Amino acid sequence: MVGKSAARRIIEGVGLYGAVALYVAFALFPIYWTVKISVTPQKLLYSEGIKLWPSRMTLENYSSVLAASDFPRYFLNSVVVSISTSLIVTVIASLAGYALSRFQFRGKVGVSLLLLLTQTFPLVMVIPPIFRIMGQLGLTDNLYGLIIIYTAFNIAFATFLMQSFFDGVPKDLEEAAMIDGCSRFVALRRIILPLTLPGMGATVAFVFTAAWSELLFALMLINSESQKTFSVGLLTFIGKFAVDWGQMMAASVLALIPVCLFFGFLQRYLVTGLTAGAVKG
């Protein structure tokens, strides 16, 4: 009996770690390939073909991206846009998601459909009108315009996400609190929000990455070097005459760093699951 369960545990363990290894390999390989290209000297890029690591490596691409291009500024712009967007969206979407989850009211389906509608249209279609409207408001070619547009585009999805997280939190918790004399808003703040922190963390993370890598609007609305975000900057490496793969990949690898830091910071919320403690306490 004991032996059987030990064998089973071993099999389970092997299966678990095997699966983990496969996921990690699948996730990492393309990124690893990007890193490899970024440290490969231009001359060896094609001549060595599919080697796993170049015979000679160079950090030249990194130094030229950091020192001799506008990339540091692009990064800064992207950070400003992404952080602002993700915070604004998460606050707005938490409120809206809570309303959709906890209230029964006329027009609720209509609101959901309206939110959904904003996701079902390819962006290309609304670019000409948005371009015109933003131009008249003086919001083209600056970061505020981007933040406003990104916020609008991400609200729907973030709201749905937050709604589903609120739905997952048992209703009796806040009802109990409200019977104890808390107002709804206090109950939301004290009881419900802590429970949905992992969800809010996930929402912040999603909106951050969406804004971080958005290309079409950033490309269409921004002209000046000083306002470009990093994804538009990446495009400049693809010329008509040659693609500077090395520098492009170096810039991409560098672009992953802020995202990694950001994800790392959010890990707390995503991993620990404050819920467990809160409910038990």
Place this chain on the structure above:
Amino acid sequence: MTLSRADEINRQARMRRWAAMAEPWLYLSPALIFIVVVLLVPLVIGICYSFYKFSAFRSEWAGLDQYRTLATDPVLYHSLYNTLWWTAGSLILQFFLGLGLALILNRAFFGRKLVQAVVFLPWAVPTFLTGLTWAWLFNPLIGPIPHVMYYLGIQKEAVTILASPDHAMWGPILANVWYGIPFFAITLLAARKSIPTELYEAASIDGATAWQQFTKVTLPFLAPTIAITVMLRTVWIATFADLIYVMTAGGPAGSTETIATYIYVSTFKTLDKGYASAIAVLLLFLLILYALVVIQMRRRLMRDM
């Protein structure tokens, strides 16, 4: 006196009712303002385009002509089929692999934090770059995939599948799966974390097996999140042109042309954004229909809970 007091109470009751009615709208208002001003207005303008015929600098009223052309456009049917294939293929793989990953990450094991950070990374890679990187991996000159496939005997020679009209779609799908697994994993993990542990404790005291716990506790609690993420992701994938555009540009010979890439081409290459709008309206209609079905299903699920 008494009358006015009754009035007062009445008034307060009315106020309260009104406040109760207004409360959800209060919570919703910032979201709605943003959406109506920034998105709905351009959207309506965009839909209006579909009644015009455009060239770069001119437009003329066309009534329903664009829709009539739509009905007999062979490229459209082909693209619809490709869209279905692209969406279903990407979605199913992303969802099941993502769910598996979420369940794995929910268990305690050595190095979990690091693993979690690593497997979420693809989501952070800009899609345009994802496309380029995967195009590299498929390139026979410098990428390993054709050689691996040749070695495994899947292909007779080490060539890129992106040049094959029958298999090219697998390229963007694979890239999309890689990119999309973290989305499901993160949301499902976050939802899984919100399930109170007592439920599992109670279940295991009742002697439920791991499988029973999964089907009786985990799945029902994940259901709202699953429904919403599957719905959103479907809509996104169906309208998502970037990966395909970067990797194959809809080629070879239109074999990876989806509705979304066709809209892009119609807007910027054939310069008829009226026709592009008409296609977009069709897509919008289909997706809303799909979403309504999912919302209904979700409602039923919620009621059952």
Place this chain on the structure above:
Amino acid sequence: MRKFALSMAFGVAALALSTASVLADTTVQLVEVITSPQRTEFLKGQLAEFEKANPGIHVDVVSLPWGEAFEKFLSMVQAGQIPDMVEMPERWMGLYANNGQLEALGPYMDKWDEFKTLGDRAKQLGSTVKDTQFMIPYGYYINAMFWNKKMFKEAGIDGAPKTMDEFAADAKQIAEKLPGKYGYCLRGGPGAFGSIQQFMDNMAGKSGYFNADGTSIFNEEGAVKGLQMLADIYQKGWAPKDSVSWGFNELVTGFYTGTCAMLNQDPDALIGIAEKMNADDFAVAPWPVGPSGKAYPALGYAGWAMMSASKHKDETWKVMSFLLDNKQNLGWAKTVGTLPIHNGAESDDYFKTEQFAGWFTELKDASKYELTTPPTYLENLGVFYDSQVPKNFQAVLLGQKTAKEVADTWAKFLTDEQQKYMAAHK
């Protein structure tokens, strides 16, 4: 308090001064569309020189990433965000010039010092729309045959092919003799039509796109043969499998890595290739002739144009004429890989190498080489290039459609456009 008033006064004065200087400065906005980091840097260097020589004029450069430049620029103009000056590829000219977006440059050119050395070709090619000079080319791209000497030797062939038959035979021999190598670097993706047109014209023995009555020559028997030849090269494995979606970058990479031995390209490819290959390993020959004994290499060009909505036309012309003068144009040609526009520039030592021989032969021997330009006056030429061609051409290569079918589709599209144009410009 007095101190405060004083500093206020100073502040106001300083403010007044700074607005005054802003008013005195004119900013000319220039959009460049065919971009690369090196090119942008060179252009900015030129403009810095210009600003030094012309105090009071500031040039603001907007660089659009080339891959999305068409979409972006069109959206800008449609939304009314119009710059003063734009780099104009020949394919876009019909679209903007026919729609009244471009300023006629004739009056400015008459007063230009360096007008006398400007080659006739620049005048002619810049005024294809309504016989009006809507742009001035800054250089030409002429297609010729890059060939890999080393691979030819390994396959036992000496010298570049002189006729289309030799070309096909060489492609075959290289593909069969050298394992994993191919004869021709075929362009199936974006921008393929320059090459296709050459094959079709060569085999038809006719120049250009149209007969005198406005019907397209592309579905005539000889032209269809030319298209079929490309399909054969691909289907028989003389060109790489993935070349079905190759664009410029892949082509050049394919050539300099020695994957394929022959490449049809213009001098801009030379920059990338010369950097990565030994000068002894390759050369550029004139394009092989067809059965008629003539060849019809594609001549492409790009230049500068002024937007008619510009509010600073005189200043814009100053910038434009500076960039196009003899000295700047020569430097530009060397940097970006075009053939210069002023007479006498070809005597510069830089162009006297073996690599440039192919192009200059084509330029000089007009009886054998008829340079063919696209019908840049057609408003929908871009639509033809970017939407009609890639999809249908790939279908021919993959054997999904016959050469004749596709040639008919193309001929119909072009004939319609041409006859519409002719009717409007009788």
